[in-house]
Amino acid sequence: MKVILSVEPVRFPLTGIGRYTYELAMRLQQSPEISDLQYFAGRSFLPALPTAAETSGSGYGLKRAVQKNFLAIEAYRLLMPYLRKRALKGHGDYLYHSPNYYLPPFAGRSVATFHDLSPFTWAHCHAPQMARYLQKELTVTVARADALITDSQYTRHELANYFNFPLERIHAVPLASSPEFYPRTAEALAPALARHDLAPGGYSLFVSTIEPRKNIDTLLDAYGRLPLALRRRWPLILTGYHGWANEAIHKRLDQAKREGWARYLGFVPSEDLPLLFAGARLFAFPSLYEGFGLPVLEAMSSGVPVVCSNSSSLPEVAGDAALMCAPMDVDALTANLQRGLEDAAWREQAVACGLAHAARFSWERCTAQTLDVYQTVSQGR
Incomplete structure (x- = not known):
């Protein structure tokens, strides 16, 4: 051909x-x-x-x-x-x-x-x-x-x-997911994460364009309901292309940054992205609508537990390896985030299931x- x-x-x-x-x-x-x-x-x-x-x-x-x-x-x-x-x-x-x-x-x-x-x-x-x-x-x-x-x-x-x-x-x-998304040791991650003032296993991660369809307002609502000590121990880190119609989101992020529980990194270099994934304690992706949802697969390939919405194509991508809920259900999302951060038994199972599931793609x-x-x-x- x-x-x-x-x-x-x-x-x-x-x-x-x-x-x-x-x-x-x-x-x-x-x-x-x-x-x-x-x-x-x-x-x-x-x-x-x-x-x-x-x-x-x-x-x-x-x-x-x-x-x-x-x-x-x-x-x-x-x-x-x-x-x-x-x-x-x-x-x-x-x-x-x-x-x-x-x-x-x-x-x-x-x-x-x-x-x-x-x-x-x-x-x-x-x-x-x-x-x-x-x-x-x-x-x-x-x-x-x-x-x-x-x-x-x-x-x-x-x-x-x-x-x-x-x-x-x-x-x-x-x-x-691409080959550079895989589990890494804390020692391998530390230098790159330090450039962003982060530590391995010390944050939750959201990666996508900052725009309305990604449901970031609901994510901030849910994360904001977690105990403050939990939020400060594992702050929510967002990275991705700046997008559009997001002025209100950035105002909320500025406030959350002042309170010590969320931060926007902007668009990070491509060589840093797999390291950000692998260093996260939890990946959160409550998108309203996805044709696929590649970041979910990249997180699983990196050995990171996933909390996401059950909308559109995401059940196909996440399989049985993620905690899922309706995208606008703030209470359920808050509960899933807390479990994803604190439940050691579920986290261990989620990592193993996620790696096996991602390997099928x-x-x-x-x-x-x-x-x-x-x-x-x-x-x-």
Whole structure:
């Protein structure tokens, strides 16, 4: 097969979609089933797989400004498909895969990965101008795609129902945690954690974009109900991309920091993230809606007990290894957090179950199942 892979998500900040794209690309380029693999980003082919920068480049601020301007977004939406179509001309014998929703006009067969349906089903949790842009573009993608990939069975069925798209042309391909997420000794963790004024086993962790859909207000409500001594012994540490509509959350975090029980680290370098995971006493993730929930798997792979919500795809990802409750149930979340911090017997069981459960997911399996989708589409099945 000859494949064009869009690698545009491999950039700062490297989110879950960027990680998925990078891990998939690394393995596709080693696959004997692919005779020619081309990387595409923006409106041009790249000579090699890019790596994500640790800091924003000169164009990042401009991109953020454009995302806040409706006219600029609309101009981009109308112009870029035309430019991409020109760049892809003459490649109709390739299969085009977008790991990040968007499919340009393309003469050959094409596949897109949908990670969730939040622009449609949780539009209020996106900036309005971006929600409108995504709704228009993703509706076009569904019309263009020969097949769609989702990260979970939950999103597979949600996508089929929402767009009345044939279920047999949607393929659930689970993600995985990367090899750098594994249990580590306190001695190995101490130097890196000290840079963030943290100690191994001395904090609870939340990792994700700081935005409404992640349910951080409820997490702060629940954590704030724990005994103060417990909160100060194991403060809640949050890290992730700054996101949007989070001014009230940051005010609450500033207050909690003054009280000594919570702190926001900002967006940490990628080499520090696995160490932050492995050093946590507990990972908390009460998200309202996830297409997969990769941080839950990364925590389990790191040997860290998990407390999360039972919403959307998270039961698929967490299995029986996590304490789960309804995302808005503050009392149940508080009880789960306290048990997760203090119940030694449950913690020991959760670590063992989490490691065994996470081991069932791998990027090799993800790549093999993706190649199966390519073969099905290439053969017109």
